[in-house]
Amino acid sequence: MGMPDDPVVATREFITGWYADVPSNKHVVLPRSIPAALASFYAAAAGRDEVLGRQDRLFPPYRLHPGEDGWLEFGEENQGGFVLALDPTRPDPAVFYRYWKDEPIVDPHPLTTFLLLFAVYEASFAGPYLATADLTSEEALRLTSGLRRVPLRDRWFPPGDTEFHVGNGLVVQLAPNDDATWCTYTSARHRAHLQPLRHLDIAWKTFER
Template sequence: MFYRLARHRPALLGVQNRLRPPHAWREEHDGLIVFGDENQGGFTWLFDPSRPDPDVWIDQDGYELRRETAALTPVPWEPWRWPNDSTRFYVTPGVIAKTTDQWHENTSVWVGAVHRSVLRPLGRLGIPWTDFDG
């Protein structure tokens, strides 16, 4: 229904940051569908078409946090505003993680766990951790 209305009122799709009409959606390599774009190409919005009520993912500057956060559940809060507006939280039993976009297309990932053994799977991701105690 939304897209039917947008055919008659294209501004509904956005002016600066835009939603793509379904014919312009494209699939990413991991099966997620890109359905929206930031006006300067800084990020895209994606969703998983296999889920009935999918989460919306943000892929900023081509950096994908999906491998770090794939086994974690996003906390359904608005982005935390410190140290900047991009901070997100994720959880799974025994783990809490925080991701924040940094300068120069870097992202910091902080993970806390009830026991260091819970962190072991993250050590196998090939991430150049600054400090890792798992």
Template sequence: MLTSESGSRPWPGGFDVVSEPDVVTLSGAGARVYRTPYATYVLGPDAFIVVVEPGDRPDGTAVQDRQLLKLTGPLPDEVNTFLLQDLIHQGPRSPATETALLGFVRVEGGCMPLGPIALGGGGVYDPCEERLVEYRLRLRHALPFEALDRARPPLHPPPPPSTTWLDLVPDDPVAATREFITGWYADVPPRRDVVVPRSVPAALASFHTAAAGRDEVLGRQDHLFPPHMLHPGEDGWLEFGAENQGGFVLAFDPATPDPTVLYRYWTDEPIVDPHPLSTFLLLFALYEASFTGPYLASANLTTEQAQQLTQELRRVPLRNRWWPSTDTEFHVGNGLIVQLTPAEGATWYTFTSARHRAHLEPLRHLDIRWKIFQG
């Protein structure tokens, strides 16, 4: 059984399909109706209503998970004005005195209620249009999976990426890293025109060749610099990446074939990573892939739950980097990357990632209280 730590409960109004005219009526007399490709907006004196089209659109207007509805632009002017004003003046909403926010999804035979919704924040800002072009709305009551599957019908998953690269780790981590990147990001077309400076060690050159065209490989949490920024500094050391808030800079001596990696500027003296560059890059790629998605699940786990989560997976036979934790484990297989980090007491914290949403679906059936679950 899967539950949510958010404290949400199923929508008490139920999920019986209602007709679209009845939905419009809920908004009150004189309601204005705006239709866009993936959503219909109804604005009236009694309610703001959004009816979204079913489907899995991670970057577009759709129900994203059990508690998130995302709206992306372009939005009708009156809709954008309403949402922006609501975002600016966020606070307790009284249905008796303010416009209610209600969500529906179009299904066969009419519209299925999503229940009350609340603006959770704005997303992408378009400087040319000088307006927000994405809004995130929270469903006040988490959808049961049966209702979620009607709003976002499941898609058949592709075969999961191979884990044979693990067999290369002990003897050839450079090849293992290259095969992991090309397999895990097989859905992203590579580029062939990357130019890497000749002064760069073979491990980093191979990494950038495999990552070309796949920008997320370079990191969203921490970041590796692109090839055109790779030049030794005045001291001869090459700074090749940085922590996301500037806490440290990653550097090595390019005169060494497989150099030691240093964390500079975090402390008075540089900190030495336990891995040479060749295995550091593999762990960097695994950490970023597990942490940044595109489809994520996260939770606090008991040791028993951690074992349930990873029992059909293969453990990566490496300690993690010095940052974020040398005790972090990685497990891969079945289209998943599982990052496990020890937490307080006999517990673990996990970030679990998949390239295809359906590869998370089996995790619905584990007895885990997920904080985030996008499957």
């Protein structure tokens, strides 16, 4: 499956659908100096703080001001390992990881696609109801049957061999283990969407937190 033709629209639709139970704030004030894709993300996320991330985090809009060097820093890794940055003068800029190495590392995805993958990645950890397990390939196929795969295409972080599948009120993250199994975080906003997974004959490590 390829990426959607308009990842900005796909990101907005994912946020407004996945977080439909969280009231939004229609009166968010955004800086004028940010790319349109980032403005659209913050408009959809307004009033929904968890959209900005828990594993990693995007900065709130009031912090979005280009530095003296021209970089716009807009997020960071949860332990401060890197800072997300871009060139705000470009319509769909590259996303850079600063301070991880001596030179910034560029993500393979431009901002528009990066934000879609960020939203899905964070949602896989952040649902009120969560199930985790180590899966065989056959179990992973059963878990994701009927869901839509969102390809990473070699995103730098998390690694590109991580998979995401969405649908039926679920976001499923599959990350490969060294022993040819898969580690999954399966997240749901409502208990009813997670309950059918009890019948998949999977040895869950955690279920519903």
